[in-house]
């Protein structure tokens with residue numbers, strides 16, 4: 001009984017992780033084209049990826065866009081969360097709902113809308129345009145993680161600090177901020193990762209000048225599936241793993257996603 | 258002992274990865290219709306014993322018998338035992354009546370019979386008319402009653418209750434304590450309940466099994482456990498006690514510091530070093546057969562009782578005296594305390 | 609009111625971002641779907657909706673989308689359920705690691721995982737390659753460049769969402785309730801049927817909804833795995849927007865997607881209310 005259960009679970013996990021495992025294996029194949037099983041092993045694909053200027057440039061752009069988006073999303077998220085958690089005001093529920101509304105809209109629909117808005121402003125295929133688009137889908141996440149850590153802060157600790165003579169700003173800087181910093185970092189990391197991995201919306205907004213790594217891979221895959229992409233994928237997966245470990249350490253993965 | 262309805266023999270449970278057994282060689286048995294309390298501090302293995310009897314935990318070794326028949330091969334759902342869980346474990350997606358009917362349904366009892374039995378069970382636990390409620394709409398006490406009805410309606414061989422009163426507030430607890438006792442008496446079901454509360458155990462059970470660190474210390478009626486504790490653990494876990502060392506000088510007589518000669522109940526050979534126990538509230542002012550004269554070192558007035566520590570030489574006694582409006586002892590005063598020989602308990606040989 | 613200025617200051621950046629990235633886009637989308645021009649928002653016409661609704665191709669596309677969404681959410685939930693149930697109930701010390709493993713795929717790009725499935729299901733991929741090298745088949749099985757491939761890949765890609773949603777929705781499950789049912793005479797099958805399944809149904813429903821939404825709005829995976837032979841609303845919106853450059857039609861199709869999605873949400877909420885009543 002238990003053995004059957006374990007076999008089923010193992011198979012399901014195998015299915016879940018299959019593409020990642022397979023990509024890992026294929027990335028070490030020596031051949032120039034996609035085939036299985038590998039004939040012989042080498043780092044050939046990796047050398048090629050690291051020599052591919054288009055990929056390197058797109059990687060750099062993705063990192064820059066992700067970092068900016070992460071930082072701005074955390075800043076906006078922190079301000080919004082402070083207002084939503086700490087103050088009562090008219091329209092709070094509406095704003096609270098609106099903030100999370102992008103979760104409720106299929107991303108492709110949002111993508112068309114964003115394209116329509118950015119185009120007349122000349123922001124298609126620009127850094128500002130793609131960053132703005134990514135902000136739209138990451139702020140809901142940062143608001144959610146930061147709101148949760150803010151709600152977990154015991155207000156009595158802040159009151160104790162005030163009683164002992166700290167000004168509201170000092171309380172925020174010395175008490176509140178350190179206490180929610182795991183939430184801030186986790187929110188920022190998640191936002192970075194979403195921006196870094198995002199393809200759907202990006203494909204509507206970027207073309208050559210600001211293509212991100214996922215869009216570059218997508219375009220490449222439209223005409224070729226060679227193992228270079230496998231090597232590149234492994235690099236991306238490793239980055240994700242590093243981030244997952246970081247987030248798990250900070251606040252636990254299940255709370256973050 | 259009369260017929261053994263339920264018996265547990267040399268039961269041992271060592272959880273995987275644990276260094277010591279959680280239940281260590283425990284044996285006891287119950288006649289039909291008895292209510293036994295498993296009493297002991299938290300973590301001593303009470304719940305584990307209950308769960309082994311229920312079949313929810315597999316014993317590492319030992320036997321559990323129901324009507325003389327070993328039950329180890331019988332899966333949980335065929336053991337026909339009722340269990341009241343600490344947090345009640347009522348099914349949140351069913352009404353009160355559906356909860357109570359669940360066990361009957363599992364036994365394939367026809368719908369009409371089910372309804373009749375459920376109605377009777379609701380009456381038994383005074384939930385008449387609340388059958389259509391959601392369990393979340395019940396108060397704590399009502400949930401408790403529902404859980405009891407659910408486990409009794411299947412007419413179980415044995416009713417198991419794990420800390421049944423711990424989730425109730427103090428007032429309800431007293432009420433439910435009497436009620437559970439009454440329901441158990443009325444249905445005549447054999448029952449084992451787990452508690453860490455001595456008052457609960459003493460007032461509800463026919464007999465108590467006192468446990469410590471996985472081992473059974475003593476089993477007996479409330480009076481036996483309270484008045485004749487056999488181990489120092491039992492004596493100190495249930496009620497308070499003054500423990501005294503002495504040397505036996507004759508039949509039922511020992512030389513004890515401060516008393517001179519202390520007469521006690523129990524068998525001990527002359528010349529043996531013994532450990533004796535006197536409950537603070539069994540001490541009285543004025544010398545009787547056993548008298549102890551000393552200085553009042555410490556005193557606390559508590560309304561109903563007066564707690565004081567009286568010292569003579571190396572020996573200190575705590576006495577709990579009933580108060581009255583007249584003059585009471587004061588700190589520094591010399592007083593004489595007495596205790597009846599039958600209130601001096603022989604615990605065992607001194608260490 | 610000193611607080612009022614502070615609150616406003618806290619809200620403004622967020623409100624501006626929301627305006628630019630959500631409210632305006634949704635408004636423009638609606639506006640564009642009625643525009644007489646294909647790339648600008650001018651005039652008013654129902655032509656795009658008429659064109660879409662009159663064209664049997666788009667009806668086929670809508671049906672394909674619905675089929676894909678239903679198939680993918682059914683499989684993602686059925687395959688994810690045992691994992692979610694296991695993770696919700698286990699007391700193993702590996703629980704943290706196993707949860708991370710089940711959810712971690714979410715943090716790798718869908719493009720990367722789609723590529724993984726191209727490698728697995730491709731003509732010279734893992735399955736065909738292995739079968740051929742074992743001489744079990746001579747011509748490759750058609751596992752990709754069709755809706756089968758797109759469905760399999762989407763099931764795997766969206767399964768972590770189903771698992772997460774189910775885990776979050778399993779709050780009312782507890783081993784104690786299962787034990788209580790067993791004590792009352794329910795065998796393991798009946799414990800599952802009468803206790804575990806009903807109590808986990810809200811989570812299952814939420815998981816299915818989430819996966820459905822993501823599946824009907826996907827286009828990267830259907831396009832890459834479908835090899836241009838799978839036509840769903842997502843792929844059509846994308847090609848109208850970036851290839852044909854008929855933005856108004858893309859907008860009209862998006863609005864139709866939104867309508868499809870909203871009707872599913874309504875059904876979902878009805879079902880959930882009935883479950884919880």
Ligand SMILES: Nc1ncnc2c1ncn2[C@@H]1O[C@H](COP(=O)(O)OP(=O)(O)O)[C@@H](O)[C@H]1O
Pocket residue numbers: 272273275279297298299300301302303304305306
């Ligand atoms: N499922 C379990 N796995 C491992 N150890 C357990 C388990 N259940 C209980 N224990 C351990 O067994 C001991 C007895 O527990 P328990 O029977 O619950 O005590 P009680 O009910 O008397 O408080 C405790 O030390 C506890 O930590």
Ligand SMILES: [Mg+2]
Pocket residue numbers: 300303304451
């Ligand atoms: Mg216990």
